[in-house]
Amino acid sequence: MTAALAAGAPRAEGLLLRPFRAQDAPALLGVHRDPTLRRYVRHRVSDLDEAARWLETQERGRAEGSRYSFAVLEEGALVGNVVLKRGAPGSAGSEVGYWTAAAARGRGVAPRALAALTVWAGETFAADGLVRLDLFHEGDNQASCRVAEKAGYPFEALVPAAPPQYPLDGHWHSRPAGAAG
Incomplete structure (x- = not known):
């Protein structure tokens, strides 16, 4: 068993973060119907087969x-994803990443979940040499x-576009792994 599996999941006030489960497929598909989310995620989910994959x-x-991906739930509903x-x-x-369901945007869900993932990553992988987390x-x-x-x-720097996968310039953010910043 890896250290990450033994360490459990990140903890954020008012949210439940847990590994995704097969039964999350319908909720995942529903979240991915949002055009704003679809614009910014690299792997889109358009049907239940894609959700299962x-x-x-x-x-x-x-x-x-x-890859340690966590479903972010609020009152039992899928409201986001954070990943190390x-x-x-x-x-x-x-690297860390995240997305937030349309209904949960603007309520602090993503920053709380991301801060929890940051602390969890530092606690879980510090002994393995992890000192920095990057976000693009x-x-x-x-x-x-x-x-x-x-x-x-x-914000650290502007990252030049690299078409076709990254057609626009990007932003690079970085911070030490571990304690909340």
């Missing part, structure tokens, strides 16, 4: 120790900039 990818990443994309064992840095988003996504800053991830 996305969930299998999350489960496989967790088993391999490379872990590099090779012993890596000093990892498209440069025109001002809401993601606000979430990053509220969660203690200051």
